[in-house]
Structure formats: C-alpha cells, structure tokens
Amino acid sequence: MRLSTLNLRMLQRDWRAGELRLLLIALVVAVASVTSVGFFTDRIDQALHRQANELLGGDLLIVANHPIPIEHIQAAEQSGLSHTQTISFLSMVLAGERNELADIKAVSAGYPLRGQLRIAERAFAAGNITRAIPMPGTVWLDARLLNQLGLHIGDMIALGEAQFTVAWILVQEPDRSGDFFSIAPRLLMNINDVAKTQLIQVGSRVSYRLQIAGAAQAVKNFRNSVEPQLKPGERLQGIEDARPEVRSALERAQRFLGLAALVSVLLACVAVAGSARRFTLRHLDDCAIMRCLGATQGLIVRGYVGEMLWLGLVASIVGCVIGYLAQTVLADVLGSLVAADLPTPSWRPILPGLLVGMITLLGFAVPPLLALKNVPTLRVLRREIDVAEPRSLRAYALGLVLLAGLMLWQAGDIKLGLYLIAGSLAAIAFLAGVAFGLVRLLNLFRERGGLAWRFGLANIARRAGGSVVQVVALGLGIMALLLLTLVRGDLLASWQDSLPIQAPNRFIINIQPEQVQPLQAFFARHAVTTPDLYPMVRGRLVKINNRPVTPDDYQEEHAARLVEREFNLSWMTDLPSDNRVIEGRWWGSQEQRQEGFSVEEGIATTLGLKLGDTLSYSIGGTELRGTITSLRKVDWDTFRVNFFVIATPKLLRDYPTSYITSFYLPEDQLELLNSLVQTFPNLTIIDVAAIMTQVRHIIERVSLAVEYVFLFTVLAGLLVLYAAIQATQDERMHEGALLRMLGASRRQLLRGLSAEFVSLGLLAGLVAALAASLLAYILAKQVLHLAYALNPWLWLAGMLAGVVAVMLVGALGLRPILNHPPLQTLRRI
C-alpha cells in the first residue's frame, strides 16, 4: 500500500474513532487567530499601499509651513506635471448661536489629482462623485460638522470675517484618513476665499501643500530636481511614505494584535501537546501489534507523522477560512477609524497561517508520536511494559524555539521580541507559581468539606501538575479580558478623578498681541476667571552646540519628528507653578536680560540635551541661539499651557508672536463661546473635553478589537482544559464506575465532579484576578503615576468567568463518566 494511502486510511480511522477532534480544533484555533489578524491588517495595508496616491491626493506632495514658493510650481509646470494646491488649518465655524472647531481645507481647481470627491444632498447618503471644487462663497461640510451645527444645505456659516453658504455635504475626500487622526470635522472651501476670512495671521498653524501628478518618470525627475532646493519648513512626501502618522500607528496596532494572536497559538500548542500525548498512549498496543506483524520503526513513524501532516493541512485550511470570516468583525470595529471602505483581503496571510499550523503540529504533536517507534513488540504479551515518554522540555525544544521565532518575527524588532519572550516566560512562571501554591492550599481544606468537595479537591491535588497547567491556561485568557475591560475602565476613571476639579477644559490659540488686553477684558466682563496668556513663537531647531542637526541624526522616530517640525517656544520671567527645576537654575531678574533656555526633562532626554548645551533655532529666516541653563519637570496633567522650551525674555521678545491660553468654562456658560468667537473670529478654541471623549472612543474601539483577538486565547485555554479532562478520561471513568459500584448515585458522582470543576474554575479566576490587579497596580503607580484601589468586581468577575468556563467544558466530558456501566469496570479487573 502506498504511504499516502496508508496515511489517509489511518487518518480516516482515527477520525471516526474520535481520536483527532481536539487536535484539529486546537490547530484551527491557532491558525484562525493568526489569520484573522493577518487578513485584517492586509486590508489596512492594501488601503495604504494601493490607495497611497489617493491618500496623498497625487503622486508627490510638497508640504510646507509657509506658502509654496512659486519656483516649485513653475518647476512642476515645466516638467509637464499637473498640480494643485491646498491650505489646511483649524478654525472656529459659527452658525447662529452655535460654534464648532473645524478642520478647514481650502483647495484650488483640479483637486484632487488622484482619488475622488463625493458629495451628497443628505447627511450620511452614499453621494455622487464630483470633479468640481467648492465655488467661491460656498463651503462643503462633512456630515458630522453639519450635524453639530444643526445646519442644512443652503444655510449660512461664518468663518473668520467672511460668510459662506453651505452648498453640499462632503461624503468622501481621498487624502483624509478616518476618525482616528482627525481632531475636528471637515470644512472644504475654495482657496481663493481664504484671504477674505483673515484667519491666517502671525503664529497661525497652517499647512500648505502642492500636489503633483503625472507620468512616473516625470514625477521622479521633478523630485530629483526639487529635493536639493527644499528650504527649512518644506518636505517631500511620496507614495511610499504617505500619511506617516497613519502608517506608524497601524504598524503598532498590527504588531500588537499579531502578538495577542500568538498567545492563542501558545495555548493551542499546549492543547495539541496534551492531545497528542493521549493519542500516543492509546496507540501503544496498535504499534506493538504492527511491529509483531512486520512493520519497521520507519514505517510506523512515516505512517503517524504523515497522518498528522494531512490533519495539519486540513486544519490550517479550515483555520484560514475561519480567520477570513473572523476578520470582518475586526474590520467593522476598527476599519472605519482608518478609511471609509477597506478593500477585500488578498491571499497573502494564508502562508503565515499555514506556517503557524505546521509549526504547532510539528513542534508539539509530532514529538510525543515519535515515541511510538520505540514500542517493544513484547508488549503484545506483556501489556505492563511501558514505553519511555519523551522528556518534556527537550522533546518540545524545536517547537518552543519555532514559537519564540514567531514572536520575534511578529514583534518586528529583536530587542522588543526578546523582552516579550522574557516577559511571557516570567508571567507564565508567576502564574504557575501562584496556581501551584493555591492548589496546595486548597488541599489543606479538603478535610472540612463533605464527600463531594473532598473528592473534587483530592482529584485536583493528585493531578497537581495537570491542574496547574489548566489553571494557568484558562487564567491567561481571563486575565487578558479583565485587563481590557474592568482594568481599562478603572485606570481611565482614576485618571479622570486625578484631574483638578476645575481643570482647564478649553484652549485658545492664534491670539494676536493686540487682542491680549481686549480678551482679558472680555473674560472679566463675563465673570470668568481671567486666564494667563502666554506668548508663543514658532521656530525650528537647526543646531545643537553649533553643529547642524537634522532628523536623520536620530534613529528614534519621535526624536526625528521633533527635529523636523517647528517648536512652540515661549518666554517667561517667572517659573510656571506646575513646573519644577531639577537641574540648573531658573533665571533671576539679572539673567532675564541674557540669552538662555529652560528645557523640559523628557524632551532633553529624547534629543540628548544637557545643561550647558547651546541650542540654535531658526525663526522667520533668522537664527537665534542660547544656552540651556535649566532642566524642568512639568506636570502635564494639569491641562494648563506648558512648553517644552522656554526662553529668557531677551531672546524672544522681539519676534513675531501669537498668544495661547487655557481656561475652565462651566457647563452653564457655554453660550460664552459664541460671544467669544463673534468678538474675536480669528481665535481657534479647542474643546479638551471633546478631544478626550474622542480619544476615549478610540480607546474603546481599539480595546474591543484586542478583546476580540483575546477571545481566541480564551477558546484556546478552554481547549487546554478539555485536553486535560480527556487525558484523564479513562481514569475518571474507572473511578466513576468504582464509586457507582460502592453505592454512589449519579447525583453524588455529579456533585464530586462538579466540586472539582468549580474549584478549578475558582482557582483560574483567582489567579487571573490576582495577575490583572498586580499589573493594574504597576501600570497605575509606575507608568501612569495614578492612585489605584483594588476593585472587588475584578475578583468576582474573574472567578465567575472561570467557573462558567470550566463547567461548560467539564459538562462536555462528564457524560461518558456518568453513563459508563460499572460492569465494564468489573470486567477489567
């Protein structure tokens, strides 16, 4: 008989006997968890890569913090490229008594060069594609802004000093990502209308873009000619690095979700190992007989390994299909945060899925099977002859190494990967230690209970090793869910409670110098505590210690971005009350006339700055230089205005300045905002509470996605539990039959088994709650610097979840035990 036929025959026979079900399900769970994340992130990747030029709005972009120089536009024209311009800034939009912060984009004819605009007459309708842009005097609002302002098409709005008619509802805009990265809803206007709004003033944060499109070679030539001529404040953005903030965040999300999925794989491997071990033990006699009948060791190995490979292939395919279906949930929860429509997934994630299936199989199912080749033929006569089982860790070494390799690959960074592996091992060791301690402790109580408890606890104690594995496996999944639900809520609430009662809830930017006193008078008139107004000058860091500095000097992304963008500098005479000097000295009255900087400690660490270093900033074409005379610690949680870099008055006083402030507006005085915007139309008022609500909303959505992935972990944990129950099935059936023979009713038997399962569930829940509480405490105290109180619901929820999970799984394994006729036991003896 051909080997493949033999393998399939064996697979068929063992499947019919029910020997392979758990193995298959565990493999399917492992592959499905990885591919669900894989398919989802593939859709996001496609949205970014294949639609990159749509996200860019062209083939190439020049982004600047000042109007695009005419020579760039001329160069584009000379290259035969299409071009269009946009100007983006935040501003308040007034509609009657209502006002909202909006993300304003002014566009020129021809926009967008890539992708499409969609407009509609009704909010949230599908809309129609248009090649037009807003006519002068009109604006297009997205549905969110329309709704917030209570507007309809044809209504008027005020933007700065000008009035506009709402012409259409903007449904789709190609170069804008979803809710995730948008601080405010969108208003689209004609670029020629910007001047009449008078919104762009000194200190305004405005982004100017020149979008280019054309033949690939022409774009490339243009890029090569323009790049050396870019001035400070200008940069190029191509398709390969479109929307870096989106890519960066999504890469992190991808990595995290992938690692979360790997926890399921780890537990599935434990279930596979347990199930394979049971399979091996039940086939010892078969192999002895086969050897007796002439089978070689090699044939036995090839037979069983081949059978497993076929099973692995089937399981991996089924897992990929389930993963494909499962990713739709992730796309529903998270997809809209990034883009309106995600493309369908490609086939790429299937290969990693198959790889995970094979690693799980080869690493954890095959090692115990290899023992079958060593079954002595004499076993046919002497059943008591045992086969040496593979020593645990050595046999699974290959599987563990491959699993570690998977983690490193998923982490995308060796250092991070090694930390994760070490962290995972430490976490498992901790959980196992706690579980072992609890199992031993439980055994001390067994005398105090009735027969059922005694029997249940005795079983847990006798199978201590197996009990610990079950408790840790289920505990891991429950812990993850507790962290993502209850602990998340606790930490957010704790942070909220830590804020001062009247912490500032509004920021105002773009205040012009001549508006300072009128604004202070305005607050005084309306009986709102007049806030401090701080001067702000925008400058780019160009040298440190007289050596030019560029983003390329820093490997860390955050540091590179800090150097690339402009700083918000300020000058002050007095140290702000929520700042504390930790090195050096704040300037006295004499030193204020000198040139010095005070730098926040975090940014100093990021950029490698220290006391005594010289910083040079470029402001409006001129360079200003000063020495770091102090480092400060800032309490950012006060929601007051603070600055990374503060200069002495002498350094910055003479530069073009705008002002910024933050203040607390009581809920019953919201109409003040309308009056404020009407009096000072150029001011941008940022609602901190609204941003916090949006951030909270995003955190909730992301948490939901991660919880969904961790459901696979819980499922895998339940499989480990089931594998352990199955492994002891024969023993339990024998014990059950013996008890029935001694006079136990089914109900008494059921009570004993239930006592065991309830205890296991309670242990798993306790371990999960303990680990979650500890992690929460560490996060709160060490990372977030918050107060944290133990949450009793964490313990209750953990234990309840544990008991429900174990009872569900236990119920599946109970029936054969309860129904096993005692006579069969009598025959066996």
Next chain:
Amino acid sequence: MLHKQVIGPEGSLVLLHDINFSVMPGEAVAIVGASGSGKTTLLGLLAGLDTPSQGRVLLDGQDLFALDEDGRARLRGSMIGFVFQTFQLLPSLTALENVMLPLELNERQPTRAVRETARAVLEQVGLGERLYHYPKQLSGGEQQRVAIARAFAAQPKLLLADEPTGNLDQATGERIIDLLFDLNRAQATTLLLVTHDEALSQRCNRRLRLVAGKLVAASADAVYQDTLPSSVKNNS
C-alpha cells in the same frame, strides 16, 4: 431461573443458563470454575451491575431488577461490600478516606461518626498507623487490608470477593484470607467468594461449580455443615 445471553457478531451467545440457587444469611459460598465459565458474569448479576435476560435476583427479599440503576446503587451501598483482586482503591484518597467512602455515600451518619468508624475498622485490620497514607504508599497486602476494611466498614449483609488474593504472594494471601473470614464471622456477613483456588474454596460452607455457564450439582459438603452458623442450620 437466571439466564444471561448476549448478541455477538456470530449470533446469540449464552453466558449463563438455568442458574438457580439461594444463599442463607451468614453462609460462606465459593463460586468456582474455569476461565470463561461465567463467574464474573454471575457476580455482576448478583451485585446488580448487569441485567439478566431472564430471571430474578432477590437480595434480602428485594427484587434487584425492579429497581432503577440509582436504586440498585443505593442498595449496593447499604447492603453489599466488595473485595477485588486488584484492590480497587481510589488513588486520590487516603486509606482513611477510602474506608469512609461507602459510609459517606449512604449519607446516614455525620462525617465525624463516619471518620471514627473508619478509623476503628482500619485499626482492626492493623493499619491504625497508616490512616493518612495514599494507596501508592502502601504495599499490596496493606492495600488489600484497606479494601477489606472498606468492604466491612458499612457492615454489609453480603460480601462479594473476587479472587481477593490473586495479586498477593502466598504468605500475604493467607493472612488476608484469615482476616477476611475473621471479619466475616464477627459480623455474620454472607460471603460469596469467586476463586480458582480449590483449597480456599474448601474453607467455605458450600461450593457452586460453574461449567460453561451452568451450575453443576450444588452440594453442601457434609464435612462443612458444622461450620455453618446455628441460625443458618436451623433455617435450612
């Protein structure tokens, strides 16, 4: 007449037929026969672990098979003790807990009283110092003594012993048998002993010989009449 047949791959297979006998209270009866003669099947029917194809088993006047499975289990717990060749102790329970088991399953006494009874019986079989040892910590003979203690702890009316010395060396086996018969006499329990050992069977009042599922002439050997309890002699 007790009759048991099963349907096999080649048709009907008769395991027991025309079985008809009674056992007096306090009697010790040996069931002997070659392998495959039906001893285990008969034992199973007498304990209510299996159902006959025909016939009844009356235990203390109670028709065993008029009860459901739980009813038979309760009856076993209150009336029957078992001693097996392979001891059949629950490995996760200590010696004391194993002996307490049948009493606890009866749910008639509080746990403290049950514990005391179990302790006393274990002392009676010479294991007073091994109460908290697990079966794997005991020798074969000690495990069988625990099993005997368990069997007698509930003061059963009937004791079923299936090759109780089969897994023991001769010396230990003899001590076990002595213990078994001593306790049996002390409690006036009815004993049904399945054995291959002809010498052992001679210690019983009566022998029932099974050949191919059928009882051959069941005779009370006159030599053993004197060993019957007087209550039994008077009633027979």
